[in-house]
Amino acid sequence: WNGIVLVAFLVNWQFGYTKSWSWGTTLFWLLALCIGVYLIMQMLRQAFSTVGIGPTLIETSDYPLLPGERYRVFVKQAGALQVKRFEVILECEEEATFEHGTNTRRESRRVYRETVARHEKFAILNSVPYECECEIAIPERAMHSFKSEHNEIRWRLVVRIEADGWPPIERAAPLIVRPVRVQLTRQATRREAAFPAANEHRSSASLDVSSQVRP
Structure with a gap:
């Protein structure tokens, strides 16, 4: 906002439009200036709050x-x-x-x-x-x-x-x-961790079966 207002003011000043300003134009620029100052104050306040309030x-x-x-x-x-x-x-x-x-x-x-x-x-x-x-x-x-x-x-x-x-x-x-x-995968992992003896028995059984079918 401030950049747009500044560019518009410089264009008016460069081409001499400021010499023929009316009361309405003056009121517009004063309003634009007030809005710009308010936005700057809000930005600074937000920046100070971000820095001032700790991590x-x-x-x-x-x-x-x-x-x-x-x-x-x-x-x-x-x-x-x-x-x-x-x-x-x-x-x-x-x-x-x-x-x-x-x-x-x-x-x-x-x-x-x-x-x-x-x-x-x-x-x-x-x-x-x-x-x-x-x-x-x-x-x-x-x-x-x-x-x-x-x-x-x-x-x-x-x-x-x-x-x-x-x-x-x-x-x-x-x-x-x-x-x-x-x-569901995590719950299955927790159940296996809760019954290690059953898991060990199942593993040993599979090894026994493998040894029996081997020629």
């Missing part, structure tokens, strides 16, 4: 994730803040890409959102980071992570912070949710 660490008890399973989540937030609200949110977004001739249009919508942790009105000291543990559950019939040329399913964990003196800020960590068939 955010997000960890899960297992990775990648599976539908129908529950996982522990550990969040660590650094920085000196007077927090009004601290939320950990599990989200799933679907994005579709449409092509109309030479134009490409993208549409995204949130298909799942759950607030898994919420804490309000507390202080984070610069020397002592804030730590939070919670639990998430991927719905049993949820769509797994997916990406193709025209469609994408994205899962993520979002940490949303509202603090005194700062605009609300969101930090997200992408998640990978595997298909159900991977879950």
Whole structure:
């Protein structure tokens, strides 16, 4: 916006159009200037909040994730803040890409959102980071992570912070949710690990049979 306004002003000034400005034109340029200053202030405020609010660490008890399973989540937030609200949110977004001739249009919508942790009105000291543990559950019939040329399913964990003196800020960590068939394979592996004696007996039996049929 500021670049467009600056170029338009320079063109008007170079060709001498500024000498014949009316009240309407002057009001337009004043409005454009106010909008430009507001956008710059918002950009600087967002940049200061990103730098001023300390780093955010997000960890899960297992990775990648599976539908129908529950996982522990550990969040660590650094920085000196007077927090009004601290939320950990599990989200799933679907994005579709449409092509109309030479134009490409993208549409995204949130298909799942759950607030898994919420804490309000507390202080984070610069020397002592804030730590939070919670639990998430991927719905049993949820769509797994997916990406193709025209469609994408994205899962993520979002940490949303509202603090005194700062605009609300969101930090997200992408998640990978595997298909159900991977879950069945992992469950079979767990059953084999739970009964090692049966697995050993089955292996030795196959060796015995092989030794009997050998000429």
